[in-house]
Each structure stands twice: as C-alpha cells, then as structure tokens.
Amino acid sequence: MMEAAAQEKLISVIKEKFEGEIIEAGMVKDFFTLILKKEKIVDIVRHLYNHPEAKFQYLTTMFAVHYPDQNQIAMVYQLHNLATNQRVRLKIFLPADNPTTPTLTTVFSAANWMEREAFDFFGVISEGHPNLKRILNVEDMLIFPMRKEYPLEDQTREDKNDLMFGR
Amino acid sequence: MEASADIAPKVVKEEKQYSYLNLGPTHPATHGIFQNVLKMDGEVIVDATPTIGYIHRAFEKLAEHRPYNQITPITDRMNYCSSPINNIGWHMTVETLLGVEIPKRVQYLRVIIMELARITDHLVCNAVIGVDTGALTGFVYLFQQRELVYEIYEEICGARLTTNVGRIGGFERDFSPKAWEKINKFLKEFPIVLKEFEDLLKRNRIFMDRTIGCGGITAERALNYSFSGVNLRAAGVDYDVRAMNPYSSYEDFDFIIPVGTNGDVYDRFMVRQEEMWQSLSIIKQAIKKLPEGPFHAKVPEFYLPPKQEVYNNMEALIYHFKIVMGETEVPKGEVYHCVEGGNGELGFYLISDGGRQPFRLHLRRPCFIYYQAYPEMIKGSMLSDAILTMSSMNVIAGELDA
Numbered sequence: 001m002m003e004a005a006a007q008e009k010l011i012s013v014i015k016e017k018f019e020g021e022i023i024e025a026g027m028v029k030d031f032f033t034l035i036l037k038k039e040k041i042v043d044i045v046r047h048l049y050n051h052p053e054a055k056f057q058y059l060t061t062m063f064a065v066h067y068p069d070q071n072q073i074a075m076v077y078q079l080h081n082l083a084t085n086q087r088v089r090l091k092i093f094l095p096a097d098n099p100t101t102p103t104l105t106t107v108f109s110a111a112n113w114m115e116r117e118a119f120d121f122f123g124v125i126s127e128g129h130p131n132l133k134r135i136l137n138v139e140d141m142l143i144f145p146m147r148k149e150y151p152l153e154d155q156t157r158e159d160k161n162d163l164m165f166g167r
Numbered sequence: 168m169e170a171s172a173d174i175a176p177k178v179v180k181e182e183k184q185y186s187y188l189n190l191g192p193t194h195p196a197t198h199g200i201f202q203n204v205l206k207m208d209g210e211v212i213v214d215a216t217p218t219i220g221y222i223h224r225a226f227e228k229l230a231e232h233r234p235y236n237q238i239t240p241i242t243d244r245m246n247y248c249s250s251p252i253n254n255i256g257w258h259m260t261v262e263t264l265l266g267v268e269i270p271k272r273v274q275y276l277r278v279i280i281m282e283l284a285r286i287t288d289h290l291v292c293n294a295v296i297g298v299d300t301g302a303l304t305g306f307v308y309l310f311q312q313r314e315l316v317y318e319i320y321e322e323i324c325g326a327r328l329t330t331n332v333g334r335i336g337g338f339e340r341d342f343s344p345k346a347w348e349k350i351n352k353f354l355k356e357f358p359i360v361l362k363e364f365e366d367l368l369k370r371n372r373i374f375m376d377r378t379i380g381c382g383g384i385t386a387e388r389a390l391n392y393s394f395s396g397v398n399l400r401a402a403g404v405d406y407d408v409r410a411m412n413p414y415s416s417y418e419d420f421d422f423i424i425p426v427g428t429n430g431d432v433y434d435r436f437m438v439r440q441e442e443m444w445q446s447l448s449i450i451k452q453a454i455k456k457l458p459e460g461p462f463h464a465k466v467p468e469f470y471l472p473p474k475q476e477v478y479n480n481m482e483a484l485i486y487h488f489k490i491v492m493g494e495t496e497v498p499k500g501e502v503y504h505c506v507e508g509g510n511g512e513l514g515f516y517l518i519s520d521g522g523r524q525p526f527r528l529h530l531r532r533p534c535f536i537y538y539q540a541y542p543e544m545i546k547g548s549m550l551s552d553a554i555l556t557m558s559s560m561n562v563i564a565g566e567l568d569a
Binding site for chain 1: 263539
C-alpha cells in the first residue's frame with residue numbers, strides 16, 4: 001500500500017525525465033497502478049531502478065493479459081522497493097496483431113523467462129531478448145494458447161482418435 | 168645458433184573439446200522432471216541449458232474456464248510439498264477481491280495449517296539435501312514426521328497430499344478434537360526429531376565441507392533474479408512476505424526471519440532449519456491465543472451451506488445449486504495477493520470481468536522465477552555440486568511448470 005504523498009513523489013520522479021508518458025495513475029484496489037505509453041517502458045523502469053528516490057529494484061512479476069474486445073495485449077510489470085516496502089504496477093497496452101516491446105532483461109535478469117513465458121503464451125515479442133523461444137509449450141506449436149480466441153478443448157469431441165491414451 | 172628455430176617444438180593448436188551431458192529429464196537425482204544439457208570440461212560445468220515444461224498443465228488457461236471454488240484443486244498441484252499454503256493463498260486472493268472480512272479464528276487456524284505446511288516443505292527439502300550429500304538416515308527419520316503432519320491434514324480436510332483445504336471464507340468444519348490431539352502430539356514429538364536431525368548435520372565436518380561455498384549466489388544477483396523466500400534470505404536479504412505484507416494476522420505473532428550470508432547450500436539449509444523452529448513457535452503462539460468464534464465468514468455465495476439446510480431452506484438450496492454448478496458471479500476487479508509459500512513469494516494476480524470465471528489468473532510461481540539463475544549458479548562447479556544446488560534450491564517441478 002502506498003500513501004498519497006509517495007504516489008505523488010513517484011509520479012514526479014517519472015515526470016522528471018519522461019513528461020507525458022503517464023496515461024493514467026491511480027489505485028486499483030490496494031495497489032498503485034500506472035498506465036504508461038508503450039514506447040519508453042524499459043527506460044522508465046530503468047529510471048525507477050536507478051533514481052535515488054524510487055529505487056524499485058525488485059521485479060515481482062511480469063506477464064501479459066489479452067483483451068480481445070480492444071484487440072490489445074497488456075503487459076503488466078510489478079516492481080517492489082524492498083527497503084521502503086512500496087509496490088507499483090506498470091501497465092502498457094500493445095496491439096494484439098503485433099505486440100512488440102523492448103526487452104527488460106537489460107535491467108532485470110529475472111525478466112528473461114518471464115518474457116519467454118509472455119512470448120510462449122501470448123506472442124509478445126521482446127526485442128533484444130537473448131533467447132526468445134517457447135518455454136513451457138512444445139517448440140513447434142503454432143498458436144499462442146493463452147489468447148482468448150483459443151478455447152479449451154471440447155471434452156465431448158469425437159473426431160480425435162486417442163484410443164492409446166484411454167480417452 | 169641459428170638453427171634453433173627449426174628444432175623448437177611446434178605448438179600444435181588444438182580446439183578445446185567439451186563434452187555434453189544430458190542431465191534429466193527423468194534423472195533420479197534431480198527429484199522431478201528437469202532437463203539440463205550440461206556443457207562440461209572434464210567434470211567441471213562450463214554452461215548449462217535448462218529445458219522446462221515437461222509437466223506443464225496449463226493452469227492459467229484452465230483457471231479461465233472454471234468457477235472460483237474449483238480453482239483451489241489446481242493450486243494444490245503447484246507446490247505439492249506445501250499445498251495448504253497454495254490453497255489458502257488462493258482463498259485469500261478471492262476474499263480480497265470480494266472484500267470479505269475473515270473471522271480472527273479462521274485466520275489463526277489458517278496460520279496453524281500454513282505453518283505446518285511450511286514445516287513439511289522445508290523438512291522435505293532439508294532431508295533431501297542430506298540425501299544428496301550421502302546421509303540417507305535423516306531423510307528416513309524426518310519423513311516419519313511428515314507422515315504425522317499429513318495425518319493432521321487428513322483430520323482437517325480428508326486429504327493428504329493435494330489437500331484442497333478450506334473454502335473461500337474459511338474452513339468447511341472446525342478442527343476436530345482428534346485433529347487438536349494430533350497437532351499437540353506433533354508439537355511434542357517433532358522438536359526432538361528436528362533437534363536430532365540438526366545435530367546430525369549442522370556441525371558435521373563432512374556435511375559442512377560438502378555444502379559451504381557450494382552453489383552460492385550474491386545478494387545483488389539474487390535480487391536481480393527476483394529470488395524470494397529461503398533462497399533470497401540465505402543470500403542475506405531479509406525479505407519475507409509474512410513480515411513485509413502481513414496477511415492472515417501474521418502481525419500478531421513474534422517470529423524471527425533468519426538470514427544467511429553466502430547464499431550457498433549450507434546457508435539455505437540453515438535458514439530452512441531455523442524457519443522450522445520459528446514455524447513451530449508460531450503454531451504454539453496461535454494455539455495459545457486462538458480466539459473463539461465461527462470457523463467461516465458469512466459468504467453464502469461461495470461457502471457451501473450445511474447439507475441439512477439445503478434440504479430445509481430455500482436460500483441454502485439456491486446457493487448450494489449455484490456453487491455446485493459454478494454459477495456465482497464475481498464482482499469486477501483486479502487484485503494481487505501474495506503469501507509466503509514454501510519457496511518464496513507465491514502471488515496470485517486475479518482479474519475478474521464480472522463473470523463466473525476469472526478473466527485472467529496469473530500465478531507468480533517463485534520456482535519459475537529463481538530457477539532461471541541455476542546455470543549461473545552452477546557454472547564452474549562440479550557435477551555433483553550441481554545436483555546438490557538444485558535440491559537445495561527446492562525446485563518443485565509442479566510449481567515450475569504450472
């Protein structure tokens with residue numbers, strides 16, 4: 001939970017260098033969330049990492065969300081300052097047809113597999129990633145299975161001959 | 168002597184030859200399904216390429232197609248060494264979304280069962296560190312105690328490994344007198360066994376020589392790799408979700424967060440060991456302070472009514488039907504809730520669009536995040552150290568692959 005003063009501070013820290021990048025800022029439930037423009041996200045994260053008054057040096061998690069109605073894919077970054085115990089959530093929206101974002105591995109080593117996961121399931125391409133390939137699914141998979149257009153397999157389908165697997 | 172240049176032996180430049188070793192996917196020493204292609208120079212590891220996903224079960228996709236109460240069994244199968252923590256973490260996430268006030272007694276009971284789960288989790292890991300260093304005795308001895316905890320689970324929820332404990336809002340029934348008896352028996356017997364196990368390895372010269380300086384990581388690297396839980400604390404960072412963002416009334420209890428200095432196998436072992444003692448102390452405090460009250464909150468939309476009421480009461484019948492058929496609508500919202508799991512910060516990021524199933528559920532699985540540091544941690548060490556490093560990191564395949 002972040003107090004209002006700390007929120008103001010954080011917004012001013014970002015505005016110092018990146019004026020006009022913040023689209024929206026506010027509390028979502030108990031979590032301070034910033035919606036940002038997609039272009040400079042990595043620079044902003046790096047700025048928050050290095051800035052003496054922010055020091056968000058722990059990447060809690062990072063993942064994608066598919067919004068089929070808006071035809072967008074959101075990337076969510078959750079940063080944590082372990083010294084002051086402040087958490088912030090950054091969100092960017094990418095077009096679902098061509099979701100590309102610069103890689104965060106230059107700031108956080110932990111982003112490596114998280115970005116691979118986002119690529120594997122949503123097709124988010126992290127430009128400059130050292131090893132961008134599928135991580136949990138088979139490599140010859142053709143689709144990005146977590147996108148909303150792919151339903152779970154219909155349990156009643158009969159056209160599949162899976163006798164060997166006892167179905 | 169002009170001719171010496173001809174006589175001098177020619178330096179033959181030979182390409183350095185590496186050998187490649189496939190460790191896994193189903194190697195008994197890796198305690199799970201992990202593949203690592205190790206590039207080796209003799210017995211020294213030069214590089215490692217982990218491949219994961221062998222037991223990927225698409226939990227996040229599956230969760231988008233299930234009602235909320237049916238997601239609990241999915242969470243069981245993540246870190247199956249401490250499934251109650253996963254279950255309760257999930258319940259608390261939904262409760263945060265719904266804004267439900269949970270009675271104190273439920274919170275304390277949850278703390279008791281979560282700490283029991285933490286003990287089993289750490290106990291398995293430390294016992295296995297013993298096995299991988301060649302001390303099987305402790306493993307067999309400690310597993311008897313794990314059995315006792317499983318019997319407690321059995322008394323509380325009927326299951327042992329994949330517990331599905333509790334419900335959204337509390338527990339399905341209060342702890343029975345038999346469960347309390349078993350908990351008290353465990354609290355009496357376990358410290359003796361744990362002490363003995365600790366004495367066996369803590370100052371054991373062979374064990375210390377084997378584990379100190381093996382598989383270490385600095386605090387800076389650990390933070391950059393977003394380590395959490397024991398692995399981060401062993402490196403010297405005192406980050407524990409229970410203390411930083413207390414949930415389920417953890418702020419009511421006194422406990423110490425042990426930290427290491429080198430982040431090596433020995434430190435991880437010692438941190439886990441101390442955490443088990445702290446967990447024991449937390450359980451004792453919780454039992455001592457346990458308040459009276461209901462064992463579940465009033466959330467009829469999510470909490471199954473007692474069977475007698477279903478037959479005699481209209482509302483109960485309706486709620487029962489709605490819960491069983493998965494027709495409960497959940498308000499719109501977006502929450503992130505994290506608990507201190509056996510391996511670290513276990514986070515649930517839940518987006519609800521007002522429907523009956525989550526719009527998106529992202530699971531922050533600590534294993535998945537810290538296992539990517541494994542190649543870096545074993546570079547330059549021996550093959551047997553790599554095995555030991557993996558077991559001391561407590562990488563659980565179920566959590567890793569989700």
